[in-house]
Amino acid sequence: MSLELSHNIVCPAPAERVYALLTDPAGWPGILTPCKAARVLSATATTQTVELTMTAGTGTATWVTERVLRPEFYGVEEGQPRPMPRVERIDTSWRVVALDPNSCVLLTEHVVDAADDAAAHVRTMIHRNIGGALVDYRAASEKPRAATPMAMPATRIRHTAQCAADADTVYGIVCDTRSWPTLFDACVGVEIVREDGNTSDVKVFAEQDGRRVSWETRRTHHPALRRVDYMLPVPMPFVAEMAGQWRVIPLEAHRCLLAVDRWWTMLDDVTGIRDGIETVTQATDFVRSYVNTNAGAEMRAIAAVAR
Template sequence: MAENTADAGRPAAGAAHEVTHTITVAAPAKAVYDLVADVTAWPQVFGPTVHAERLGLADGQERIRLWAFANGEVRNWTSLRQLDPAGLGVSFRQERSSSPVAAMGGAWRLTEQADGTTLVELDHYWRAVDEDDEQAVRWIERACDRNSTAELAALRAAAELGDTAGELSFSFEDTEEMPGADAAAVYAFLHRSDLWPQRLPHVSRLDLTEDEDGVQTMEMDTLAADGSVHTTKSVRLCFPDRIVYKQTGLPPVMTAHTGQWLFTPVEGGVRVTSRHSVVLDPAALAAAFGPDTDYAQARTTVRDALGINSRTTLRHARAHATPGENQ
């Protein structure tokens, strides 16, 4: 897994293309580095990243798997990364790429400036499966440019929040024990979200597409307690033991909302957990509630709203999958 960070950003043999994107961030380099290094938090920081998993970590070397949007399509790949906190850099190389990409690598390079800001340089080198396929080459160029530009802007926004970031980000979960429930039926209830308008009282409309097996996109109208309707859009990754999602169309007070439905077999039934990670939008909160917004109260309000819907879904899933139980 080892990679030499001294060579960070230098193209590997056979790379046909090189590109660098840059941005200046009004935050200390160490704070910016921490955001780049923690790949598990990328879905909450970077818009294009849907889900990230750390597959192994030892001595600053890690293997990761990412699911991310590329030109509107969800793609996934496995990468090797070398973390260099002392040198404020992270080099990476895709171990398994997604067509039309044959190979891709690069580096994040952070340089603290004299005025206390940080220059961030994001290098990529890559090669297409067929370099003579101009359409494929242009597709990779667009994806690399769009994602890099979006990621750098999001990195700056997150880093410049400073200490406020901790007040705006939070996670929580709700768990339902389902003794006697059929685990496959519970999973099917949550997987077949297209049936939720007939099954859940708070869902009035849901459009679901699954162009690729296990990757769903959904647009949902949810009824609030006051009778208002809120529309959200999400992409979901359906694994055998969990369903992971990221909202791509968000309520106005959030900049990020990701979650998981987790299924744990227990004796005689199944335990299902609904997990949420949320980042609130300080500008939207200020516009809605004034400049002296109580962030703790805002977190509680959002947690309550999301939790009510999750717990309702869990109860109906239990009733659906448990013989003899009525809703």
């Protein structure tokens, strides 16, 4: 069976400091209570292979984890195939999301493929272990540490909004694509092309700088994580591929954080699509401006209706 588990903690530190802790395996034995040793076997700017030795019951256990770094989103993806008996795989996502310049949320998401009779044990183990790790990271983040904010590439962008509503209410709004034409000024219509369980294909009709345009979005809902993954099978003009993730992160009973990450690649040839745009650089600037303007309006609209 598949398990999806989400945990988070607020850290009184800038997002870049917490991300620096998260991506510095050499420092983990001094931060994480059960960590006895951490050895980087190989590393690049965006990957790490780390051998970990952790306390496990009355002894220790050693394993290797493969990590993909997404520094533009203060993110890390980890995968562990067959980490224990009766468990086929555990995939873990880490995200650090700023609340303000001096505080942030550290979020973890686990997706587990386990045998039915192992699911309860795995759930309990993750709750216990990750709860302790989050507390340890928060304590470490309170100590001064030099860290440089990440520069966002031209084809990556993040938007956030704090909402005065519970996380489930906001997640429900995010999932309701039929409400978009009344919720978002730029959206003039939607067509539900296909719905299958937690996945849907939606055609979006929108105004883009005075012109009617359309694209299709494929959305996969993860209710237990309050996350929606999306990609565009039919992208918007100038774009070869686009994907992203919507997350709703609970903070308090009636307060949550909405965070949306988007990334895309441009067409190699953008000529003939729109007058005045002849180069990839011009098209990139146009798409980023459009996404930034509309995404900001979307965040404000969702926060307002959720109030």
